[in-house]
Amino acid sequence: MDEQAFLEYVQSGGQVETGDWMPDEYRTKLVKFIEMHGNSELMGVLPEREWILRAPTLQRKLALTAKVQDEVGHAQLIYRVVEDLGKPRARCLEDLVSGKAKFHNVFHYPTKTWGDVGVIAWLVDAAAIISQKALLKCSYAPYARIMKKICWEESFHILHGRDVILTLMNGTDEQRELVQEAVTRWWGPLMQFHGNPIAAEDDPMFVWRIKSQGNEEARQQFLDGYVPQIWELGLTVPDPKLRKRDKGVWEYTEPDWDELKHVVTGHGPKTQERLDLRRHMLDQEAWVRSVVLAEAA
Amino acid sequence: MIFEVFRQEKKGAAFTHAGSVAAPDAVFAEAFAHEQYGRRHESVALWVVPRDAVREVTDFPDELSKTYHRVDGYSLKAKLKEARERAGAASP
Amino acid sequence: MSERAQRLLEIADDELILGWRDSEWTGIAPSLEEDVAFSSIAQNEIGHARALYELAAHHLGTTADELAFDRSPEEYRCAPLVQLRRVDWAHTIARHWLYETADELRLARLKQSDDPEVAGLAAKMDREEVYHRLHAQMWADHLRDEPRFRSAVEELWPYAVGVVDEDLRQALAQRLNLARDTSSIGERGDPSDEFRALWDEMTMVRRSVPGATW
Numbered sequence: 001m002d003e004q005a006f007l008e009y010v011q012s013g014g015q016v017e018t019g020d021w022m023p024d025e026y027r028t029k030l031v032k033f034i035e036m037h038g039n040s041e042l043m044g045v046l047p048e049r050e051w052i053l054r055a056p057t058l059q060r061k062l063a064l065t066a067k068v069q070d071e072v073g074h075a076q077l078i079y080r081v082v083e084d085l086g087k088p089r090a091r092c093l094e095d096l097v098s099g100k101a102k103f104h105n106v107f108h109y110p111t112k113t114w115g116d117v118g119v120i121a122w123l124v125d126a127a128a129i130i131s132q133k134a135l136l137k138c139s140y141a142p143y144a145r146i147m148k149k150i151c152w153e154e155s156f157h158i159l160h161g162r163d164v165i166l167t168l169m170n171g172t173d174e175q176r177e178l179v180q181e182a183v184t185r186w187w188g189p190l191m192q193f194h195g196n197p198i199a200a201e202d203d204p205m206f207v208w209r210i211k212s213q214g215n216e217e218a219r220q221q222f223l224d225g226y227v228p229q230i231w232e233l234g235l236t237v238p239d240p241k242l243r244k245r246d247k248g249v250w251e252y253t254e255p256d257w258d259e260l261k262h263v264v265t266g267h268g269p270k271t272q273e274r275l276d277l278r279r280h281m282l283d284q285e286a287w288v289r290s291v292v293l294a295e296a297a
Numbered sequence: 298m299i300f301e302v303f304r305q306e307k308k309g310a311a312f313t314h315a316g317s318v319a320a321p322d323a324v325f326a327e328a329f330a331h332e333q334y335g336r337r338h339e340s341v342a343l344w345v346v347p348r349d350a351v352r353e354v355t356d357f358p359d360e361l362s363k364t365y366h367r368v369d370g371y372s373l374k375a376k377l378k379e380a381r382e383r384a385g386a387a388s389p
Numbered sequence: 390m391s392e393r394a395q396r397l398l399e400i401a402d403d404e405l406i407l408g409w410r411d412s413e414w415t416g417i418a419p420s421l422e423e424d425v426a427f428s429s430i431a432q433n434e435i436g437h438a439r440a441l442y443e444l445a446a447h448h449l450g451t452t453a454d455e456l457a458f459d460r461s462p463e464e465y466r467c468a469p470l471v472q473l474r475r476v477d478w479a480h481t482i483a484r485h486w487l488y489e490t491a492d493e494l495r496l497a498r499l500k501q502s503d504d505p506e507v508a509g510l511a512a513k514m515d516r517e518e519v520y521h522r523l524h525a526q527m528w529a530d531h532l533r534d535e536p537r538f539r540s541a542v543e544e545l546w547p548y549a550v551g552v553v554d555e556d557l558r559q560a561l562a563q564r565l566n567l568a569r570d571t572s573s574i575g576e577r578g579d580p581s582d583e584f585r586a587l588w589d590e591m592t593m594v595r596r597s598v599p600g601a602t603w
């Protein structure tokens with residue numbers, strides 16, 4: 001098969017397995033994309049896990065621990081796929097902590113209150129799930145297969161998030177304020193999350209059918225699903241331009257793409273601190289891997 | 298070492314491939330698979346197999362149409378029609 | 390408070406605080422697979438604490454969450470072993486192995502309780518603990534010759550002793566194959582500075598809006 005035939009093959013729904021021939025460009029872009037996903041799951045764990053220790057009820061503590069556990073499990077699934085494509089887990093982790101490899105913008109920001117716990121599970125996860133659903137039909141089959149398990153596990157995360165938010169909104173003024181303050185603070189990163197609106201035809205991820213949706217389509221889906229949920233609770237979003245036009249398209253203030261670039265290249269408010277924690281734990285427990293776990297990292 | 302994990306969703310169902318875990322030996326692999334593929338009781342049983350023990354077979358040449366041992370190799374309508382007519386004509 | 394309630398709170402507090410400490414490893418354990426496995430154990434511990442608190446709460450006229458979070462540090466009955474802050478894997482696994490063995494002896498006794506509710510719950514917890522014991526033994530076997538693990542066991546043994554009643558301590562030493570002096574360090578109900586720091590973090594959100602629903 002040559003590159004052109006391969007392109008036609010994946011564009012008509014063809015599936016690629018690990019041992020199949022694939023163009024170098026497809027393989028390189030695939031590994032980078034999937035690796036970034038794994039890095040994001042692993043880094044996303046850090047802002048949330050602090051709140052496991054502070055969860056105010058036994059139910060919330062259990063749910064949050066289980067949610068973060070799922071995310072670690074997702075990282076495990078994802079790095080296995082990357083490793084089978086030729087890049088070992090230890091190298092992925094090394095590139096992550098050295099700043100060489102990227103992870104999604106939202107995980108570079110601080111969590112400040114229990115309101116963040118709710119907003120992350122409700123809105124940030126929702127944005128991520130939209131992207132993940134667009135990967136269920138990925139041309140690279142091993143990745144599509146793990147996305148099924150990932151999406152299935154995310155279903156409880158959404159309910160947990162909603163439950164936390166609704167409980168806060170039905171509580172005291174202070175608790176409602178926790179939610180509003182968190183929504184206000186997270187709005188910017190949320191709007192940047194799906195990336196700048198390059199046309200699907202110009203997006204290699206879409207062309208190779210690694211993902212089945214362009215960036216703007218994902219963002220529109222997010223707004224369509226979640227702005228009504230935000231507004232119906234009496235919460236506001238810090239964008240006076242946000243509205244749905246007659247044709248069903250959402251209008252909004254152009255997100256700060258410079259901020260996005262700045263953050264994902266390692267300059268977010270919490271980037272260094274979190275990478276340092278990862279590096280610290282990897283170093284501290286390196287003996288465990290060499291004594292017991294051998295390959296596993 | 299990589300261990301492949303197969304899971305059975307419920308009794309009577311086939312074991313299907315679920316994924317893989319990295320572990321130093323079979324004991325760890327079982328413990329890891331138990332939670333990665335069973336913590337929600339989504340499986341009633343798991344098979345955990347070292348990757349080396351799994352052998353892939355993929356070469357199935359289909360060059361000289363072997364319809365003789367498939368259902369689509371048999372078209373009996375015309376023959377049945379002829380046989381029925383013959384029996385109808387021959388009856389007393 | 391009745392003897393029964395005291396006993397339930399002792400075990401519940403052990404499970405809650407150990408579960409809290411173990412849950413801290415979620416996201417930062419030595420391997421991703423181990424992270425997932427160990428998190429399940431931490432969740433089970435919290436789950437056991439919840440069931441035990443619910444049993445005690447029913448008779449004390451309160452709720453499990455109130456027992457778990459709304460007491461002052463002095464009112465907790467957890468063992469000194471679980472109060473220790475040891476965020477390194479050698480100590481974590483040493484504590485896990487020591488505690489699971491002690492808990493097995495304790496649960497065996499509890500399963501014989503005259504109180505059917507207590508006996509029933511003990512049996513359920515015991516069944517869930519099968520995985521914990523398997524996991525702890527697996528790690529103990531692999532780390533048997535590792536100096537970090539051995540010195541952690543040395544250090545934690547006198548604390549572990551305090552998890553069980555005096556008459557079970559010899560059995561504990563035998564079960565762990567540690568020909569050891571069974572004198573214990575510290576007492577239940579005596580909150581260390583490390584425990585106070587834990588309590589502070591554990592209750593900070595809840596205390597931020599007292600009486601609220603979360």
